[in-house]
Amino acid sequence: MGGSGYVGGELLRLLVCHPACELQTVTSQRYAGEPLYRAHPNLRGLSALRFQEPNIEAVVASSDLVFTALPHGESIKIVPDLLQRGLKVVDLTADFRLKDPSAYKEYYGFEHQRPELLQKSVYGLPELHRAEIQGSQLIAVPGCMATAAILGLAPPVSDGFIDAGRIVVDVKIGSSGAGVNPTIASHHSEHSDGVRPYKVTGHRHIAEVEQELTGVGHGDFVKVAFTPHAVNMVRGILATAHAFTRGNPTERDVWKSYRARYGSEPFIRMVSDKKGLYGLPNPKVTVGTNFCDIGFEVDTHIQRLVTFTALDNLTKGAAGQAVQCFNIMTGVNEQTGLNAPGLHP
Amino acid sequence: MGGSGYVGGELLRLLVCHPACELQTVTSQRYAGEPLYRAHPNLRGLSALRFQEPNIEAVVASSDLVFTALPHGESIKIVPDLLQRGLKVVDLTADFRLKDPSAYKEYYGFEHQRPELLQKSVYGLPELHRAEIQGSQLIAVPGCMATAAILGLAPPVSDGFIDAGRIVVDVKIGSSGAGVNPTIASHHSEHSDGVRPYKVTGHRHIAEVEQELTGVGHGDFVKVAFTPHAVNMVRGILATAHAFTRGNPTERDVWKSYRARYGSEPFIRMVSDKKGLYGLPNPKVTVGTNFCDIGFEVDTHIQRLVTFTALDNLTKGAAGQAVQCFNIMTGVNEQTGLNAPGLHP
């Protein structure tokens, strides 16, 4: 539901050739009746489906599981109904990500009407919640920048290597993160050739990042100084985290920490070679893939751990992660439909 | 052989997950001993292979078929040997594309040493030479801009709709077409934000385009006024052909011409909707795919047929086309390993 935006399009790209998914219904108010390729020109010749008017009955009649790629605040109006009728839901909005209902007031400006669902939903980050995802009926797919920040920081936070109260997360993100609707901010003439800081304090993803990192930590409430910047690329996020170390961890200690947690993760690649042009993560290399590339350096000049996390905001940052959750829920190999290499150059 | 450049990397991207290909040996003088991901960071985690020193004996011992992605003029030194030892070769240089040996002198500046192989090789454009490709031992994969120009023009030339002596082909191409070696022309600060015409007369691809279009025509020698422009993108070609019509073909006539020739082609998409943002071909939508998108308009103001052909210079313009030929040669479904959708946005 909500298939005409960029996240919806990315889901469709992954699902049209996914062997364990039979696409039944794709809804869009704006494009109802039109072929998918009208909104997603990359799907021309690859799917004969057309967008349909959103209609819960039709969806329920045809489907076992629904992906909801709606604007924030819209899922909460529909999802309870879908759940009650026994469907599973993988929701790509923020509506079920936060466990603390009051955080919705603070970060999203609305009173959450179904707080009991916040306890039922699972935060869809397989690297932290795989077991819970498996049995869940409602997955809240994480925010794109939150995914990058959490995955990059979970090991050192969990192992107590950094001062959890003073973590800086400086994010660089491409224009597709702003969605399909044209605005002056994403106007090509304005967006090109610049770096634009926005929502430099109080960004909504802070709530998710602090919730999840506090969850893997040791009792301290984790706090992040979080600032995104819109840069001149279409897809991709690089989250640079600057954290001050505790107890002088060596580079080897940090390597062990990442390996211990991510050693068998199918979509996390450690990129910390210090050799070659791509010796540290660069979102360019993750475009179109579900990979999350992580690298780091220990800065002895100032007792800092600096980490770099790169991913594609539409894939591992949204639709790819949703499909990864879907794979876990349905019991197929977790990499199904997600194993094509990215492009270079 | 020659696996560390952009075309070699694109081949590897397509072959590492190709079900009918077992990659044995990848050679590179420069990267010998290094993992593939050192040259192609997108392959990190997807292949455990390492580059090897180029060694014909080792290649012959391990392989049935060789892709050669070498500099122009290098294949001719190696390929005869490979052929004699019974291997099949899919060559990505220009060394075996032209049937007329004297054209090498004119366009490439060297005397072709093995003119008999020019009769043996097949020009690897499946849409024109599928049957010959099937039984061939030596495929000469077409040039990237030549592929675009030929595929866009073959139907109207073949059906006699245009003045074959005055065809203008104005090409826009991304920076990856210039290859992996840094030069001032491809320096980011110079290449960005500009449009740079280069080799504006006498470009080498003219020879291929005229050879192939003359081949589908009706006796007239086809001549093209061909000029490429380097534009600010990485992958992609848009070839705009401006041709003056003969006999006042209608739009419907032209549609029929394209449908007759390409109606069952798996990688040609007619994109001529006149509706929506992607109603005509745009190379952006073909990036990473083997699609060739073709559209056109009939200009009654000046008796012109203008055609647009978009493709990814590294995929349908090189490595993807090579794999398509490989699929035909080996008898598997022609789309094997080439059916992933492109990205949008």
Add this chain to the structure above:
Amino acid sequence: MGGSGYVGGELLRLLVCHPACELQTVTSQRYAGEPLYRAHPNLRGLSALRFQEPNIEAVVASSDLVFTALPHGESIKIVPDLLQRGLKVVDLTADFRLKDPSAYKEYYGFEHQRPELLQKSVYGLPELHRAEIQGSQLIAVPGCMATAAILGLAPPVSDGFIDAGRIVVDVKIGSSGAGVNPTIASHHSEHSDGVRPYKVTGHRHIAEVEQELTGVGHGDFVKVAFTPHAVNMVRGILATAHAFTRGNPTERDVWKSYRARYGSEPFIRMVSDKKGLYGLPNPKVTVGTNFCDIGFEVDTHIQRLVTFTALDNLTKGAAGQAVQCFNIMTGVNEQTGLNAPGLHP
């Protein structure tokens, strides 16, 4: 009047430090009351002016000359009034460019209400109409792509070197040509990394180009096959003209033709070195300047003259040309306020 768009902003950039202009009033409905830098952030710290509501009386009271940078079709509602009250007008719309009233019906879809003004207005291309501009009360500043096409082709058309009935003009233009209002076509995620042909037949600038080139020709009605492409840059036009030659002009003949016409033009640079990376025109080098760079090659393979014309669509293609006309009208040195070098890189 109409100072908040990209053309208005470029005018203000040039006028805030123009020694012969005292900026009195800048109008904008949308930004009335706001400082100029709200719409044009480059002017922060450089002008204390604020936008005012459009008000003819106020404009007339304060000014001798008005630049109108309004949407097409809006100038015609205001300009007659300004003229009647004795003001001079430099109009940046298309409303007074065409001499033939019926062309407005054909190309702009409206019946021109003041056809007598079409005879009074001067087409503001100094290289063709300098003397008329000097004494005129109403200047119609040419379209950006039309400027490039006309300046590149006027000498060879005028000297009869090319077949005037079959001229191809293939234009590459940056996103700023589409103006300040966000649309899906100029959305960064859609526009980046692509080449998008648009209005591929019947573009409005054809009317101007044919009018002016016919004017410099020898009786033949000049016809152009004109197709623009939106490319991934912000400012700049490269117009590539492919023309078929008559009488086998040599390269030297063509050089003489350009030199004869443009030898003392302050804003035309011949760029036809065949040496170095910038041996032919590239719009990158003209950004922010009033230069029009022209180069060419004679193609003996197919009896073609290919010419390249590069300029900044907002400067020589609009506001800079308007200021050049203003300089001519007011009798100051024609280069006043227009002589800053462009940037490299």
Add this chain to the structure above:
Amino acid sequence: MGGSGYVGGELLRLLVCHPACELQTVTSQRYAGEPLYRAHPNLRGLSALRFQEPNIEAVVASSDLVFTALPHGESIKIVPDLLQRGLKVVDLTADFRLKDPSAYKEYYGFEHQRPELLQKSVYGLPELHRAEIQGSQLIAVPGCMATAAILGLAPPVSDGFIDAGRIVVDVKIGSSGAGVNPTIASHHSEHSDGVRPYKVTGHRHIAEVEQELTGVGHGDFVKVAFTPHAVNMVRGILATAHAFTRGNPTERDVWKSYRARYGSEPFIRMVSDKKGLYGLPNPKVTVGTNFCDIGFEVDTHIQRLVTFTALDNLTKGAAGQAVQCFNIMTGVNEQTGLNAPGLHP
């Protein structure tokens, strides 16, 4: 001396129309004998000078003041000689920026041979050292990223608002910062559409930043956690500084701090509107200008001051700052030759 690189070119752009400078000699080994426009195509038609072989005698004979835009480590070989012969020198390398000779060993890997000149040279940042610049014979123009970091942080450091031992500086910089020589890192196909962290610890500019910020502080040695990222633009730097506050300064306190120090600075613009698309600094708006735009926000969630500093790395980050110093040294208005508005869009 050293006029063919990007910094040299930017100097020439500013000096060819500078009313207080008479350009005598421009040296370049590589381009000796060629016109300036061969290296700097923007200067075509604007200067008749040609590059000359570097020759100290010729320079001394013709000039009163020399700008040296050489590779790091080359100035030290030439400058002492120039100084001894009574010339003034504005040096754009790092050779005379650091006061502590041992820092050259640590950050640049060489033993400084003329440590006495480090005491004589003045760090050419007018906002901190205007009076000293006025009477100096040797100016060491600051590094581009250092300029951004220092100007953004000097007021809050000076006023004791932040923890000086834990300042994070996260820099985004365009490709021109890497200079004119092509490398794989600046290859268009590699650099485009990505974000590449580099020299993520131990960057050379740290030495300058800590030297100058310690100089304006209150005895504490200032330490910075400094990490640059190469982003997809040609010119421009955005330095984002994340600092933890001391004593809970309010937004008003911080505003007062900046105003007190920079209130009459001609090239510093406070951009902290929280309104409109350009309400915080964006390097896009500073391209080609000598402006340094500064903005900030106080983050009460985590007691952080986040500051943003945008400038053009080639102008205020190098050549523009050099000309500003030259203006101060020669007693002309400090804005001479530096007052053209930037472009938008």
